[in-house]
Amino acid sequence: MTHSLHRLGPKELFAEDYVWLVYHVKGINDVDLEKKYRDILDLARSLGSISYGNIKVGNIFTTSHENLKKSVSEKSRIRGVFTSKQQVVEFLKAMKERDYGLSVIISGLIEEVLDAASKASVKPHSIHLSLGVWGKKQLLPPEEILAVTTMCGHHMVSPRLVERMVEKIRRGEITPEKAAEELAKLCPCGIFNPRKASKILQLLIEKKKTSK
Amino acid sequence: MARIDQEKCTGCGDCIPVCTVGAIQMSGEGKAHVDLDACVECGVCVRSRVCPVNAIYMQKLEYPRILRRVFSDPTMTHKLTGIPGRGTAEVKTNDVTLRYDWGYYGMCIELGRPGVGASLRDVEKVTRALAELGVEFVEENPLMGLFEDPSRGKLKEEVLGERVLSLIVEVKFPSELLPKVIETLKKVEKEVDTVFTVGLITRITPEGGIPAISQLEQLGVAVRPNAKVNMGLGRVLRR
Numbered sequence: 001m002t003h004s005l006h007r008l009g010p011k012e013l014f015a016e017d018y019v020w021l022v023y024h025v026k027g028i029n030d031v032d033l034e035k036k037y038r039d040i041l042d043l044a045r046s047l048g049s050i051s052y053g054n055i056k057v058g059n060i061f062t063t064s065h066e067n068l069k070k071s072v073s074e075k076s077r078i079r080g081v082f083t084s085k086q087q088v089v090e091f092l093k094a095m096k097e098r099d100y101g102l103s104v105i106i107s108g109l110i111e112e113v114l115d116a117a118s119k120a121s122v123k124p125h126s127i128h129l130s131l132g133v134w135g136k137k138q139l140l141p142p143e144e145i146l147a148v149t150t151m152c153g154h155h156m157v158s159p160r161l162v163e164r165m166v167e168k169i170r171r172g173e174i175t176p177e178k179a180a181e182e183l184a185k186l187c188p189c190g191i192f193n194p195r196k197a198s199k200i201l202q203l204l205i206e207k208k209k210t211s212k
Numbered sequence: 213m214a215r216i217d218q219e220k221c222t223g224c225g226d227c228i229p230v231c232t233v234g235a236i237q238m239s240g241e242g243k244a245h246v247d248l249d250a251c252v253e254c255g256v257c258v259r260s261r262v263c264p265v266n267a268i269y270m271q272k273l274e275y276p277r278i279l280r281r282v283f284s285d286p287t288m289t290h291k292l293t294g295i296p297g298r299g300t301a302e303v304k305t306n307d308v309t310l311r312y313d314w315g316y317y318g319m320c321i322e323l324g325r326p327g328v329g330a331s332l333r334d335v336e337k338v339t340r341a342l343a344e345l346g347v348e349f350v351e352e353n354p355l356m357g358l359f360e361d362p363s364r365g366k367l368k369e370e371v372l373g374e375r376v377l378s379l380i381v382e383v384k385f386p387s388e389l390l391p392k393v394i395e396t397l398k399k400v401e402k403e404v405d406t407v408f409t410v411g412l413i414t415r416i417t418p419e420g421g422i423p424a425i426s427q428l429e430q431l432g433v434a435v436r437p438n439a440k441v442n443m444g445l446g447r448v449l450r451r
Contacts, residue, residue, distance in 0.1 A: 029308055075289075101448075114441070124441050126306045135404050155378065
């Protein structure tokens with residue numbers, strides 16, 4: 001799945017946005033998976049991963065850390081999101097030291113991710129570059145809305161719901177932080193970054209104010 | 213398929229913005245209903261528990277309609293790949309599988325993304341155009357089950373009327389074929405009634421270089437500043 005690759009929006013919004021993923025290949029490196037995945041969930045929490053989850057169970061906003069750990073199986077893949085490069089460095093250092101033999105993937109600004117790898121003494125193997133959106137782009141919502149919706153790579157967050165949240169914030173019915181958490185609940189993988197979403201929602205409110 | 217019990221629906225409209233493709237609308241009678249042509253069966257209307265009276269429910273789907281759910285609901289696992297969510301392992305396990313090594317590129321063209329949806333007729337326009345170039349469609353991809361003839365990029369006739377939230381066409385080709393692939397995509401992007409994302413998978417040099425970027429720039433293709441990096445920590449543990 002290419003779900004963490006095509007996060008859209010201006011470059012400056014990526015300063016606090018690093019998706020992490022851990023993958024295995026059946027029959028090749030699926031050894032002691034359940035324990036490894038449980039330990040990695042603990043590691044992510046200890047490093048302050050703002051969200052993480054398991055697509056079959058949900059994310060940290062819809063279930064508990066303990067339930068996520070309990071529900072890990074040989075078929076699971078786990079993912080989440082960090083909000084600083086330092087967290088990525090620490091995560092990579094720990095994963096290198098533990099030497100689980102599992103694939104570790106980080107999505108974010110290329111130069112920052114490569115720098116994090118260098119700081120952790122990790123040598124990246126390959127990269128999936130985003131060449132952007134092609135085709136009938138007039139069908140797309142505005143860029144700021146896409147910056148929110150594309151954080152759920154399976155597109156479970158609709159542009160209309162983001163607009164509804166903006167209206168609710170504007171009317172004082174919900175805070176930007178709470179609205180961002182509500183949106184994060186719809187992303188079962190746990191890679192939707194509520195901190196970044198909250199900032200974009202506030203930007204959208206400011207934009208509405210200035211356009212009046 | 214996603215349906216709304218008209219007896220239970222109170223017409224509050226809370227479900228309308230939740231729908232990923234805008235398929236829920238209000239009827240003249242003040243009740244919400246699902247436009248079944250537009251619905252891609254992603255199931256978010258049910259999973260979100262947005263309905264205060266539980267009026268939304270899923271009905272059992274038959275082939276080929278079930279393809280909508282298979283490619284749109286991320287909680288579904290594909291039998292072919294064993295991976296939940298409509299996808300493949302692409303770059304994620306490349307350090308272990310070496311599917312995309314030096315001399316080759318991988319490419320993921322995701323029709324319908326971001327958030328627009330795509331008809332399988334549009335998917336076929338892309339697969340047919342790419343097949344003419346002789347690219348290899350990656351076996352471990354749910355798309356393979358839809359082909360009548362992968363050598364021609366032809367999909368099965370009965371699936372063409374279906375819509376999905378998105379579908380990944382994953383291909384592998386020698387790196388010297390990149391200009392032709394880009395030229396083909398530039399042509400086909402004018403023929404589809406949707407959007408698609410394009411991603412290129414390539415190796416990173418031991419010094420951290422990414423030679424593909426300058427090749428893409430020479431072809432007039434902008435590379436976004438964010439990407440997905442495989443950190444090279446995976447290895448074979450079973451022989």
